[in-house]
Amino acid sequence: MQDPHAGRGDTSGRAPVTDAATTKPRSPAAQRLRTVAKDLFYRQGIRATGVEELCRIAGTTKISLYRAYPSKDELIAAILRDECADGTCLISRASGPAVPPRERPAACIAAAAEALRTPGFRGCPVGLAIAEFPDPEHPARKVADSHKLKTREDLRQLCAEAGAAEPAMLGDALLLLLEGAFSAAPYLGNEEAAEVLERSGRALLAMALPPTRE
Known part of the structure; x- marks a missing residue:
């Protein structure tokens, strides 16, 4: 990934907040x-970051924040929507026209391994948000859960296009493999997590996809 946020996924900001996910904030502040x-x-977690710190580093005021976003929760949800819409996410990169359909599941694994090796990478921002907000009714959770469920369907579709006999099962296995690698990185180390992901992914795809024609 080009930066620690790319490929994980998820926002948009606006004043006032609307459903248009790609709407940009209307003011420089x-x-x-x-x-x-x-x-x-x-970098430091959502709950660990206070409104005062945000305003101080951004060089603005709480008034400006609440003019743009009705609450911190709405700001969080807006940023997650940006992450979800990021065109550099794993699925977008792996399903581009330059990647043959047969190779797209492997491209997802390669993109995730690349993300793990990116300095500063500490996990999928959408997954990190899910861990911080156990309440499924929280605005951030609603955005994050929706994105993860869409990712599941996208992986299943990629596996179908790649010729998998059981694309739903393979897609779900890939999802768990990717999520597991991101979750294990803090204690395995990012490099080892990337290597395990690559080895496991190759073995999984070798079993689940038909052999390539010579």
């Missing part, structure tokens, strides 16, 4: 807040 919040939420 709102844009600065979103940029700073995205970085701090990822």
Whole structure:
């Protein structure tokens, strides 16, 4: 991934918040807040980052924050929507026209391994948000859960296009393999997690996909 946030997935900010996921903030202050919040939420955690710190680093005020976003929860959900819409996410990169359908599941694994090896990478930001918010009714959880479920369906579709006999089963196995690698990175180390992912992924695809024609 090009940066520690790319490929994980998820936002958009606006004043007031609307359902248009790609709407950009209407003021420079709102844009600065979103940029700073995205970085701090990822590096140090969402709950560990207070509104005062956000405003101080962004060089703005609480008034500006609440003009752009009705609450911190809405700011969090907006940033996750940006992550979900990021065109550099694993699925987008693996399913591009330059990648043959047969190779797309392997491309997902390669993109995830690349993300793990990116300096500063500490996991999928969407997955990190799920871990921080156990309440499924929280605005951030609703965005994150929806994205993860879509990722599941996208992986199943990629596996079908690749010729898997049981694409739903293979897609689910890939999903768990990718999520497991991201979750294991803190205690295995990012490099070992990437290597285990690559080895396991190759073995899985060798068993689940038909052999390539010579």
